[in-house]
Amino acid sequence: MSAREEILGRVRSALAAADPSLAPVPRGYRSVVPAGDVVELFAERLVDYRAELTRCTADTLPAALASALGDAGSVLVPDGFPWEVPGGVPDTGQSAAELDRLDAVVTLAALAIATTGTIVLDHGPGQGRRAVSLVPDRHVCVLRTDQIVPGVPQAVAALSPDRPQTWISGPSATSDIELNRVEGVHGPRTLHVLLVSS
Amino acid sequence: MSATFVGMPAFPAAAREALSDTQLRRNLAHATGTIRAKRAAVVGEVDEWEELRMAGAAIKDNTLRHLDEHLLRLEKSLTDRGATVHWARDAAEACEIVASIAKQHAVDEVVKVKSMATQEIGLNEALATQGITAWETDLAELIVQLGDDLPSHILVPAIHRNRAEIREIFRDKMAAAGRPAPDDLSDRPAELAGAARLHLREKFLRARMAVSGANFAVAETGTLVVVESEGNGRMCLTLPEVLVSVVGIEKIVPTWSDLDVFLQLLPRSSTGERMNPYTSTWSGATEGQEAHVVLLDNGRTRALADEVGRQALRCIRCSACLNVCPVYERTGGHAYGSVYPGPIGAILNPLLRGTGVDDQVDSLPYASSLCGACFEACPVRIDIPEVLVHLRSKVVDAHRSAPKAEAVAMKSASWVLADSKRLGLAERGMGLAGRLLGRFGRKVMPGGRRALGRLPWPGSLWSNARDVPAPPAESFRAWWRREGRR
Numbered sequence: 001m002s003a004r005e006e007i008l009g010r011v012r013s014a015l016a017a018a019d020p021s022l023a024p025v026p027r028g029y030r031s032v033v034p035a036g037d038v039v040e041l042f043a044e045r046l047v048d049y050r051a052e053l054t055r056c057t058a059d060t061l062p063a064a065l066a067s068a069l070g071d072a073g074s075v076l077v078p079d080g081f082p083w084e085v086p087g088g089v090p091d092t093g094q095s096a097a098e099l100d101r102l103d104a105v106v107t108l109a110a111l112a113i114a115t116t117g118t119i120v121l122d123h124g125p126g127q128g129r130r131a132v133s134l135v136p137d138r139h140v141c142v143l144r145t146d147q148i149v150p151g152v153p154q155a156v157a158a159l160s161p162d163r164p165q166t167w168i169s170g171p172s173a174t175s176d177i178e179l180n181r182v183e184g185v186h187g188p189r190t191l192h193v194l195l196v197s198s
Numbered sequence: 199m200s201a202t203f204v205g206m207p208a209f210p211a212a213a214r215e216a217l218s219d220t221q222l223r224r225n226l227a228h229a230t231g232t233i234r235a236k237r238a239a240v241v242g243e244v245d246e247w248e249e250l251r252m253a254g255a256a257i258k259d260n261t262l263r264h265l266d267e268h269l270l271r272l273e274k275s276l277t278d279r280g281a282t283v284h285w286a287r288d289a290a291e292a293c294e295i296v297a298s299i300a301k302q303h304a305v306d307e308v309v310k311v312k313s314m315a316t317q318e319i320g321l322n323e324a325l326a327t328q329g330i331t332a333w334e335t336d337l338a339e340l341i342v343q344l345g346d347d348l349p350s351h352i353l354v355p356a357i358h359r360n361r362a363e364i365r366e367i368f369r370d371k372m373a374a375a376g377r378p379a380p381d382d383l384s385d386r387p388a389e390l391a392g393a394a395r396l397h398l399r400e401k402f403l404r405a406r407m408a409v410s411g412a413n414f415a416v417a418e419t420g421t422l423v424v425v426e427s428e429g430n431g432r433m434c435l436t437l438p439e440v441l442v443s444v445v446g447i448e449k450i451v452p453t454w455s456d457l458d459v460f461l462q463l464l465p466r467s468s469t470g471e472r473m474n475p476y477t478s479t480w481s482g483a484t485e486g487q488e489a490h491v492v493l494l495d496n497g498r499t500r501a502l503a504d505e506v507g508r509q510a511l512r513c514i515r516c517s518a519c520l521n522v523c524p525v526y527e528r529t530g531g532h533a534y535g536s537v538y539p540g541p542i543g544a545i546l547n548p549l550l551r552g553t554g555v556d557d558q559v560d561s562l563p564y565a566s567s568l569c570g571a572c573f574e575a576c577p578v579r580i581d582i583p584e585v586l587v588h589l590r591s592k593v594v595d596a597h598r599s600a601p602k603a604e605a606v607a608m609k610s611a612s613w614v615l616a617d618s619k620r621l622g623l624a625e626r627g628m629g630l631a632g633r634l635l636g637r638f639g640r641k642v643m644p645g646g647r648r649a650l651g652r653l654p655w656p657g658s659l660w661s662n663a664r665d666v667p668a669p670p671a672e673s674f675r676a677w678w679r680r681e682g683r684r
Contacts, residue, residue, distance in 0.1 A: 029246040129436075176336070178361055
């Protein structure tokens with residue numbers, strides 16, 4: 001018998017005497033929304049994760065972008081990123097080793113979650129493939145205030161599993177040494193969010 | 199200590215040794231105390247926490263009750279999205295599948311994101327016997343692997359090590375595994391993490407195959423979810439050409455939207471954060487990467503058949519139960535002799551491996567004071583104390599043959615207690631013993647009563663872990679005769 005048939009057979013015999021009825025799943029949590037302004041809450045929680053935050057408008061964005069990139073000499077720019085980037089290098093499918101030699105990356109995001117201070121990339125236009133927001137040490141992400149949803153349930157409902165996703169809450173971090181939080185292990189050591197008022 | 203749990207002593211022996219390690223107890227008390235406080239703070243922020251727990255338990259229970267249907271659905275959705283699905287009855291079969299994929303691609307090394315399932319099946323050791331090196335890339339797993347040590351916590355495998363010990367391990371062992379630690383490495387956590395970053399980056403950049411687990415597998419869409427902090431998970435999941443994910447069959451959730459419960463419950467319960475730094479989701483083969491999924495039984499169907507124990511398969515491996523457990527806090531994870539330590543390990547190991555077969559496994563349901571803190575902390579409401587008691591009865595049943603010393607003692611006690619004259623005689627004997635032993639008792643208990651040290655065998659089975667009070671010098675009835683009639 002194949003492993004598949006045998007495992008399915010074991011599952012069925014294990015459940016032979018089990019009650020097949022389904023327990024009700026309470027879903028009241030989906031309508032709970034945080035009190036107050038979600039943009040302010042997002043900003044507070046994001047900074048709490050030691051990410052950097054710059055608030056700007058469409059007009060002041062280019063200056064904010066240049067400032068966030070600082071002295072980065074080479075910046076990966078994914079297809080569909082709508083602004084000019086000083087030192088910009090287009091994504092031509094660079095290998096991991098080539099990405100490792102770049103100083104920074106700029107991306108858009110699919111949405112952001114206020115209660116957890118999380119930005120979510122679904123790697124659509126302007127967000128790049130998954131590796132580009134991972135290997136360079138500085139990640140600058142441009143987010144509009146109208147992309148912020150209140151909580152995790154609203155984010156899951158708005159996202160499609162057909163696209164791969166990367167949920168990012170602050171820079172890469174570890175708490176493995178005496179539970180001290182240290183930023184920057186394998187991912188970008190700096191996450192800088194430019195929050196554009198809409 | 200060597201890097202395998204095979205041949206570990208039963209819990210009482212391992213625990214006694216661990217209790218005498220004051221460094222271990224200090225490291226553990228600090229770590230569990232810190233994480234308990236963080237968790238309490240972020241759980242307190244969520245008003246609907248109890249409802250989320252109820253929802254998490256109900257979703258998992260509903261899935262387990264129809265697991266065969268969900269497995270078939272998951273297989274189909276994964277296959278439709280370009281992944282190759284394999285089925286593994288046990289550890290050996292799962293390891294063989296991973297090794298054969300490595301050989302097909304002619305790779306002799308793989309990078310790994312921390313995975314309980316691959317630790318459970320001993321994948322690294324199995325790959326090593328076939329000439330394939332598996333590099334752990336989680337910082338704590340790296341510390342454990344370089345130190346030729348064993349993980350002692352589900353979430354923070356090197357929780358038993360402090361910064362000075364970690365510095366020594368990095369300085370002594372990194373060079374033999376690749377890029378050496380810097381000469382001037384201090385014991386500051388940021389510097390230690392920096393050394394790990396440099397050491398592992400060369401492995402990430404050259405790796406052609408990665409092995410992962412999955413925190414969740416969505417039957418409806420074939421989506422796998424990996425929740426992590428450091429980015430080593432993202433490195434493994436996105437850079438290599440071939441990705442093999444070893445997934446226990448209990449990791450299924452039915453639909454994408456069900457994740458809204460678990461992505462709230464898991465981070466707050468595990469690291470005590472509102473959200474972990476990185477969560478990756480992918481459905482099948484993506485961005486040109488070859489994807490394999492190994493669906494692993496290895497005892498899970500045995501646990502599923504246990505009506506009381508089945509609920510342990512709801513476990514999302516958050517480790518909240520470890521951090522609140524008074525027994526774990528004092529003995530550490532190694533004493534449990536398994537990759538699943540703490541309260542959940544005390545039930546999961548006997549459920550996966552069966553009772554009455556192995557003394558070490560049979561000792562685990564007793565590795566608890568049944569205080570119930572684990573049940574209260576569990577985000578999917580696994581009633582661990584209930585399962586512990588149930589498993590104790592199974593262990594007793596499995597060993598039921600010749601009458602035990604305890605049963606003989608109880609029988610004679612009942613003969614004495616059944617008759618007042620016999621009891622009076624016994625009490626007089628006890629009084630004499632009490633006067634003698636009270637004089638020699640080595641400890642004084644609260645209240646001033648003397649206590650005895652260790653009793654000779656078989657009394658030692660009781661007294662090794664307890665103070666035995668000296669018998670009273672006088673029985674109540676003797677006292678009443680003397681004083682009560684005045």
